[in-house]
Amino acid sequence: QAVILYLVNHAKLEATRMSPTAKRLFFRQMAEFTATEQERYDINCNRLLRLTHVPIPQCKVLVACGQYDSFTLPHENANFALQCPDMEFAMIANADHVPQLQRRKETMRLFATFLRDEPIQSLEGIIPMTRAQLLTMERRGEERIAVQQPFSQLTHRHSDLSFATEIVDLNFFGVLLRFEDGQAERAAQYERDLALTLEDEEGSFQIECLIFEVQDQQIRALLKHGSFDIAERLLRYIQRQKGCLAAIA
Known part of the structure; x- marks a missing residue:
């Protein structure tokens, strides 16, 4: 998947x-x-991961x-x-x-x-x-959108550890998060082990993150996809957010 x-x-x-x-x-x-x-x-796959130079x-x-x-x-x-x-x-x-x-x-x-x-x-x-x-080609492949309920949690997959965070924007592939003082650096220590909680009309669901950049009090992370069900739910979530933004506009 x-x-x-x-x-x-x-x-x-x-x-x-x-x-x-x-x-x-x-x-x-x-x-x-x-x-x-x-x-x-x-x-x-391992051959491609080892590749360092393409002639x-x-x-x-x-x-x-x-x-x-x-x-x-x-x-x-x-x-x-x-x-x-x-x-x-x-x-x-x-x-x-x-x-x-x-x-x-x-x-x-x-x-x-x-x-x-x-x-x-x-x-x-x-x-x-x-x-x-x-x-002059555009680097970003998909627009980032703001969400209606930006305050969320990053929770550790294997413990009770969690971090309060604010979703600045996201799309199907990644997310930009904002933290209180010092929390971004702490969260980044668990770059592969945190999951973001999202809330929609169906309730709450989580999607795992791969943190790749920390700057000031913000973290950029890729969303780790491994489930058709969660991916389809995330797409529905994004479409609802876009609908809300269009209604406000």
């Missing part, structure tokens, strides 16, 4: 049109990995990604492309990290056109970008 929740951008399902059936088949394929397939997956291609190269890729963000792909002396860059419209599942025809047409050394600029479903445009 965690792999699918990270590879598929659940905040953009309406745009990517990743059907529930396709998601179930994706899940079933991974759940039914043989021992050999599990070992191959483990080896490949820059000196030949003509195509760098492509999904428009809504939340796993390897478009601006990260752009940063790599900008290092290549002879490159073309394109985003596959309305796709995320798995365009081969969501926009198969557009993806294959893009690759085939490039390999024939033909221009990609007018391909349907493809968003080509110039080097100048890459330099």
Whole structure:
């Protein structure tokens, strides 16, 4: 479930049109990995984690990604492309990290056109970008929103320890939290072991956090996804917050 929740951008399902059936088949394929397939997956993941330097291609190269890729963000792909002396860059419209599942025809047409050394600029479903445009690409993939009930708790997964906090803003992928004096540094000591409590019309629920930055009395954290049920509930929570903001506006 965690792999699918990270590879598929659940905040953009309406745009990517990743059907529930396709998601179930994706899940079933991974759940039914043989021992050999599990070992191959483990080896490949650890190979990527150990990778420290990707050589820059000196030949003509195509760098492509999904428009809504939340796993390897478009601006990260752009940063790599900008290092290549002879490159073309394109985003596959309305796709995320798995365009081969969501926009198969557009993806294959893009690759085939490039390999024939033909221009990609007018391909349907493809968003080509110039080097100048890459330099000003937006880094954030999803807007952050304020919430109606910002005061919350960070609780430790394995003890009674908790920290009072205020949600500055959040989205499906991360959250910015504010603390009283000294509490941010204390909370950051448990960077992988704290869960944020959220309240909605259905009651309260928790989602685990991965703290990656502490500045003044604020903490930035990624939201750790590993459950379809909690992910879908978080999406409903975010939609309600957006609805409240729209009503106030």
